[in-house]
Amino acid sequence: MLPGKKNQILKFIDRRFGKNPMDFPDIYRCRERLNQVRILHDTFYASDENNGYAVDDVTWTDLEMDEVFLRINQTGSYIGEQVLYHILRSGNEAFFRENSQMMQALSEDERARRELFLRLYPIGKRQANYYLPEFFANAGLLRPGHTWVFRLLQAALVLTILMAAIFRTAPFYAALGINVVVNFIVYLLMKMKYDVLLSSFCGIGQVLELYEWSTRQEIPLPVGSHMKEYSGRLKKLRKKIGFLIYTKQASLTGDVTGLMFDYLMGITLTDVGRIDGILQLIDENREAVLDAFTFVGKLDAALSILSFRKSLTHWAAPVFTEGGEITAGELYHPLIKEPVSNDFTLQDRAILTGANASGKSTFMKSLAVSVILAQTIDTACCIRFSLPIVKVMTSMAIRDDVVSGESYYVREVRYLKRMLDEIARGTLTLCVIDEILKGTNQAERLAASEAVLKYLTQYQGYCMIATHDMELVEKLQKLYRPYYFESHIAQDNVSFDYKIHPGRGGESNALALLKAFGFPSEIIREANRIDGSADSLQMTARF
Incomplete structure (x- = not known):
């Protein structure tokens, strides 16, 4: 390689190493080729998703792991991208060990890192090469x-x-x-x-x-x-x-x-x-x-992970335990540029309540994402993290599917059933569920939700549930530890501290948000009147 070209590549690498790749203009091209990036995984390893601790498609989508992948991805080659994607999905212990060893060796030797960058860069990211696994x-x-x-x-x-x-x-x-x-x-x-x-x-x-x-x-x-x-x-x-x-x-x-x-x-x-x-x-x-191919891809992925670590506010190498709690100190989400961190210990089961937009879903995603990153790239977005090896399964971002004809509720039931099947197989699992069974009427929702959540307590594992149903929280208070997120309403403003608190709380802010977003005053008045009447009826019914 000519000295001028070599210096040009090194300057390019130095500009990007330790930075957030989502701040660079080529992030759009990377986002467009995600279907090509996953070809290696889909061709040789997709069947592994039904076994072990691999991340399935539902969980990957719920946790926006494509975006997390893009946040980490500073690879210099197509095979580096494909292997990094596979590492994040695999939950493969051998991959984890080898990747950790590579990062350890490269983190201690800057000369080796730069030499490897120079050798990876010419491989590049030509579109045709993403199809080599199929070849x-x-x-x-x-x-x-x-x-x-x-x-x-x-x-x-x-x-x-x-x-x-x-x-x-x-x-x-x-x-x-x-x-x-x-x-x-x-x-x-x-x-x-x-x-x-x-x-x-x-x-x-x-x-x-x-x-x-x-x-x-x-x-x-x-x-x-x-x-x-x-x-x-x-x-x-x-x-x-x-x-x-x-x-x-x-x-x-x-x-x-x-x-x-x-x-x-x-x-x-x-x-x-x-x-x-x-x-x-x-x-x-x-x-x-x-x-x-996988070895060269792992080298590239290891460099990318080292860059990711350097770009974070703080990070921790996880400590793996035999059972016990999942404990995080100053936990945050890697996709949020100015995150609010939280200390949290999940002993076994937790149920989260709180106002709309107060941070329940983001917090649950933060924990689930860090569990996945800890088990795949030896990196957690917090200052300390201890956990057993668990399979992460979620039911969060549910939508109707017009093409398949599946309704919201049918899809939600199917997502929950896959969790129950995995737990019944004896897999230690972290189940993360946002607004359980909200696709049906209130009476049946409460009955089915209570039954499902009680069933989950029969097995060893971890559950985090978010709900607006305070009645459900009350019925499960001996089985699920309650936590809440708070909002603060002052005149026309609604603010949040995004901090998790133990206990029950988090008053509803749905009507306050209508006002804050400028809904017509007659809608606000009528909604408050109906809400007040409903409260009176509930009080009468209790007595």
Whole structure:
């Protein structure tokens, strides 16, 4: 790499390291390619979501984990993005250990970090490379069929060249000409099919080179014992890809010698054989290729996580316990720029009340997100954090689904049922539920909610529930510890302190918010009159 280019890359890296990536203009491009970022996870690991401590789609969506991913993502390569996304979803203990070791090694060696940045940066984020996981999964299917036909055409070409050279007669020259034309047509047809693979081969080659470089341990990295064996198995693949790319780059530059060589390779169908050989090697060594890609992605992800840590107000490495409480000191949400932090201990079950917009949902998300980050990237958004290993499951951001025809209530029931199934399997689970069963009438909601929440207490685990139903809080006060968030109403203003308080409280502010947002005065008066009448009726009914 030229010194000027190297310095330019280092300046770019220094400008961004330890900063919030959501403050940079390219965040929009990253948000647009989220569907491509998740291809590695969806192709090889999506089935893991039904096992262990992986984050399922419902929880991922409820907690806005796409945005959390974007907040963390400072990767320099497409594979770094894909592996970081997978790490956040996986709950894989082996991934966690290896990632923690990488971060430990890189956090202590700035020279190693900068060297690694320089080697990751050229891999880049070309759109076609995000589809490589699908390519690996189907490499065998992409091989050209009927390879015996190509061998036959190659043998015929050699034979007609020899015959034309020996006999030097018109029929043999004609046969040679026909053979050349047929081979060239076959080459052009195959070229249209496989030219798209060349950029993919380039992306594969760059990653394999970095993987091989990592095994030489020129910088201190946690290299597994299997990696040298895998690197040796991939040496032939690296060379084949390197030579194919070299010859193709020469022809693409318009160099006459390169073009002639390209056509010669085409007429002899050599390139077809090379591409088939590369696809065969990828198919036969899929495990080694995937290991190379995930290792390089982990390196990039580790650098990104170190940058994320530096960008936070404060953070803590979690302390994992065998059961017991989930305890957080000065807990906050990483997506909020000026957050209000809270100390909190979840002993087993908690029920949260409070006015609208007072911070209940955000607080529950803060805890759930930090549990996920603690178990995946060894980082929690607080000054201290202790917890057992738990599976996080939520039921929060529920909507009707017009396409599937599912109503709000049906969807909510399905979301809750998946939690009950997971708990029944014996998985230690943190259940986070916002406004349980609000998609039906009040009487049935209270009955069903009480039954579900009582059922959850039969199993070991953790629950956080937010509700506006004070009657539900009263009925469950011996089973769920109550907490509340407060709002302060002064004339036309409603303010919040966003602090969690033990006990029952948090007066309703729904009508005050109507006034604060400028609703017509006759609506406010009528609402207050109806509300007062309802209170009187309730008091009468009690006596």
